Amino acid sequence: MTTPRPATELSADEARRIALRAQGFLGAPDRRSGVRGILRHLGAIQLDTISVLARSHELVPYARLGAVGRKTVEDAYWKGTHAFEYWSHAACILPIEEWPHFAFRRRAYRSRPHWNHELPDGAYDEVIKQLRDEGPLTATELGGAKKTNDWWDWSGSKVAVERALMYGEVVCVERRGWKRVYDLAERAIPEDLLHDELDDTECLRRLVRLAGQALGVGTRADIADYHRLKGEQVDAVIADSGLVPVTVEGWGKPAWADPAALETPPRGRHRTTLLSPFDSLIWERARTERIFGFTHRLEAYVPKQKRVYGYFAMPVLAGGRLVGRVDPAREGRTLVAKQVTLDGAKAVPAVAQALAEAATWVDCTDVRVELVDAPDLREPLVKELARILV
Secondary structure, X not given: OOOOOOOEEEOHHHHHHHHHHHOOOEOOOOOOOHHHHHHHHHOOEEOOOOEOOOEHHHHHHXXXXXXXXXXXXXXXXXXXXXXXXXXXXXXXXXXXXXXHHHHHHHHHHHOOOOOOOOOOOOHHHHHHHHHHHHOOEXXXXXXXXXXXXXXXXXXXXXXXXXXXXXXXXXXEEEEEOOEEEEEEHHHHOOOOOOOOOOOHHHHHHHHHHHHHXXXXXXXXXXXXXXXXXXXXXXXXXXXXXXXXXXXXXOOOOOEEEOHHHHHOOOOOOEOOEEOOOOOOOOOOHHHHHHHHOOOOOOOOOOOHHHOOOOOOOEEEEEOOEEEEEEEEEEEOOEEEEEEEEEOOHHHHHHHHHHHHHHHHHOOOOEEEEEEEOOHHHHHHHHHHHHHHHO
């Protein structure tokens, strides 16, 4: 692929601010559009099983809008026909209007020759029939999710319904107690969207454009990673995606930007908040290091003795920078900061503010600070929290 000559040169700071605005962290949030507006703006909100303060799909709108009610978040996703769950960056909640643009992925799954689980004879048709007669249903209601207690030892009905989900014949219409609730796509998806008419090129062009808009500015790898596309898929459509080539100081790689993001300088109020490790602002480690000079790794799956920052360390965003980390927990109505990492004394007020707001959001009345990486900063942090929480 021949990259067109960039028309715009951005400083590293300009690129950082463009990325923050694109992700909803710089400038006043559009509160009228609420959680659904955040979903449409980001294009994908990642799901994950881990729940510490809250699940990641709750933390993402909270980080941008503040203390929006957790029931409000769930209702915004699942009440009415506004979203569906599918494989994007990972398992993600996606705006319902993007259903046609994942036709390329549904087709790829249908033609996939090898699977991790064998599909028992008749199981697929039986699941479809049961959903048609009784749905929406969870895997448990379809006959049981697992054959044994092993995580991946799925039952025949679970294999069948997950296969149908990937093919697009079945849709996850909500999460109930973290279980997927399945229904037939013909019932769950609006009729005008229920088609696979768009060819792969049109689907990819749309997703590349959406990724560029959500990122503001990104490299080929950044854009590909957003919806987990292949690099060559990005190469095939990026020239016609509407994104424009730019160079960014210090990036060392070609980049593309949303032209709308270049029209006005990014200005406004910075959000101070705890970030889920699965937040799209920081979910790609190389991009986070390049933009913020901040190395972060989720350690939930790292053996406890090898963890550096904690089980679910949440980066702290303040003033458009990542200024520390907090590994949180809850004990009754106390938010526990089990381990805190601070970027010097200047980070204390921001980390205290982020902790206090998060505590209020999850209905905690107190914050207890345990380990701080710089012991001499523990007392200033505790005093600042006490001042805020009075």
